[in-house]
Amino acid sequence: MKYRSSQYRPEYSSTEHTGIMHPDPVQHSLYRAASGLVLILLLSLVAPAIPAFATNVCFSCHDKQAFQARFIHKPVAQQQCSLCHDPHVARHNGLLREREDRLCYTCHTKQQKQFARGVVHAPLLQGNCSSCHLPHAAATKAMLRKDLAGDCFGCHKQLTREYTFVHAPFAKGQCTACHKPHQADNLLLLKSTGDSLCSNCHTAKEVATGHKDFPEKPGNCLSCHNPHGSEQKALMRNVLHEPFTKGCAQCHGRDNQNSTESCLECHKKTEKELHATHSHLTLHNGNSCLNCHSPHAGDDKALLKGQERFVCSGCHxxxxxxxxxxxxxxxxxxxxxxxxxxxxxxxxxxxxxxxxxxxxxxxxxxxxxxxxxxxxxxxxxxxxxxxxxxxxxxxxxxxxxxxxxxxxxxxxxxxxxxx
Incomplete structure (x- = not known):
């Protein structure tokens, strides 16, 4: 009979034949397990010396200058390439030891819990930290690939268009004046909701002066103004609601001014649609329409409060x-x-x-x-x-x-x- 090398061979079951084999396969397995544990223990004792040695080997192929910049990632500065990379083989691109975001969270533990709730920025939700951050060295703080605005505009290309009138923070590339980069409790990653965000810069006196000819107190700023830029003065949105252009009295100052019925007096087709089996007839301070539409101005003819998918995701x-x-x-x-x-x-x-x-x-x-x-x-x-x-x-x-x-x-x- 022929035996594979992994099979038990009776003729090798005594020490008389070789002087090194164990009397039976069970003892042989225990011997191998014990030897493995000893080897692991020895390796753990010398482990601190591995990263520095490995880094010298890394730089024999990888240009060391590519890892030099004003801001250097701590593991790189400490020459610990093997903290993130396996030198031989890995399941992830770049020989990363783990999926990108999980690898980052091994050090950034506090952020992991924080970034798991609320509205999460799409690249982070997908585990792509490196879409915004460089992993080794960068010329900017927070290891950003470009300056802050450059990083944002890499994805949000629709905002790179030219405007006649531009909001000052947007013109200066200060996206984080209004938005959080990773996670927020509000849609669009806004730092706060409604007018409280605008009032961080625009005082109540300034707002009152700008709206002195309006019979109503200023309400939702984004209902009329584009926070980035516009072709209209005062950053007014480009499409104005027809009643708004003729004055406020057509909608305001009436008993039903804040009700859905007020809108449906003009929008008869929509009234029929809302009586279907399934509808979006849900209350929003008494007016379902204001869930999705601005009553004053918008950037499209439907006067939506933003891009369609973001308006829908306000609930969904x-x-x-x-x-x-x-x-x-x-x-x-x-x-x-x-x-x-x-x-x-x-x-x-x-x-x-x-x-x-x-x-x-x-x-x-x-x-x-x-x-x-x-x-x-x-x-x-x-x-x-x-x-x-x-x-x-x-x-x-x-x-x-x-x-x-x-x-x-x-x-x-x-x-x-x-x-």
């Missing part, structure tokens, strides 16, 4: 975070109204079509060859008709084709358990 925060965090993103999520009606509809989720119809509007070819669907094909989890979203998550997933699970097997056996 989990959907925004899911989209930001997942690897595969469904492009229409950038504009919710491509798939959903804005005010009200008769379909669940206020979708623009019934069941699969909304998906087929874009994915027409996929609708011709698909998993069986229809009233007779039921989802074993919900008991409802199988639709596209039974297998796909349109908000974003970690799997190709926006599948809810890995597509080769894991997804299928969720329903087909006997296979």
């Amino acid at each position: 925060i989990p959907s925004l975070q899911l989209y930001q965090k997942k690897k595969y993103k469904h492009p229409p999520v950038e504009k919710c109204s491509l798939c959903h009606v804005s005010h009200g509809g008769d379909n669940p989720g206020m979708t623009r079509g019934d069941g699969n119809d909304v998906c087929i509007q874009c994915h027409e070819s996929q609708g011709k060859f698909t998993h069986p669907v229809g009233p007779e094909v039921l989802d074993s989890h919900t008991g409802q008709e199988v639709t596209c979203v039974s297998c796909h998550n349109p908000m974003g997933t970690d799997y190709k084709y926006h599948l809810r699970e890995e597509g080769k097997k894991a997804l299928c056996i969720l329903c087909h358990r006997t296979y």
Whole structure:
């Protein structure tokens, strides 16, 4: 009989044959385990000497000048490359010992708990600390890749356009005057909400002087003003609500001035939509419309309070975070109204079509060859008709084709358990 090297060989079971083998496999295994523990102990005693030695080896290939700047990351300054990098092999790019954000949190422990709550900046939510920070050395504080504004504009390119009138903090690149860079309790990472943020710079006297011709006391500043820049004086938003251009009396000074009915007196089409089976008719100080729309001015004809996906995520925060965090993103999520009606509809989720119809509007070819669907094909989890979203998550997933699970097997056996 032939034996593999890992098999027990009776002829080698005594010390008479070799003088080094243990009498039986069990004792041999114990011997190997004990030897391993001794080796680990010895390595732990010399471990402090490894980083400095390893760094000299690193710089034999990596240009040392690339790690020199005004601000140097502490592990680099202490020549401890192996704190973050494995010198031989790793599962992560750059031979990192762990996923980027987890690696950073091994030192920045206080921030880990703080950054896990509220509204989290998308790069941080995705674990991409290095999208804003350099890991080794930088010319700016906080190890930023560029100056503060340069870092922000790297992603927020829509704000790099030229304005006739520019808000002073924005012109100076002082994004953190209003926004927190990592996490905040408010949407858009604002430091505070409403007028309290503006009043940090603009005194009550200054505001009163600027609004002396208005019958109402100044309310929500962002209702009329763009915080970055505008083509209008006083940073007024570019699209003005028609009643606002004719004076305030059409809406203000009436018994129902703060009610949804006040808006619906003009917006008759919207009134019909709000009486559908599902609607956005929720209270906001008595006026549902003000959840999403500014009553005075906006940057688009709908007078939305901001970019559509951010307006929607004011209530649907989990959907925004899911989209930001997942690897595969469904492009229409950038504009919710491509798939959903804005005010009200008769379909669940206020979708623009019934069941699969909304998906087929874009994915027409996929609708011709698909998993069986229809009233007779039921989802074993919900008991409802199988639709596209039974297998796909349109908000974003970690799997190709926006599948809810890995597509080769894991997804299928969720329903087909006997296979």
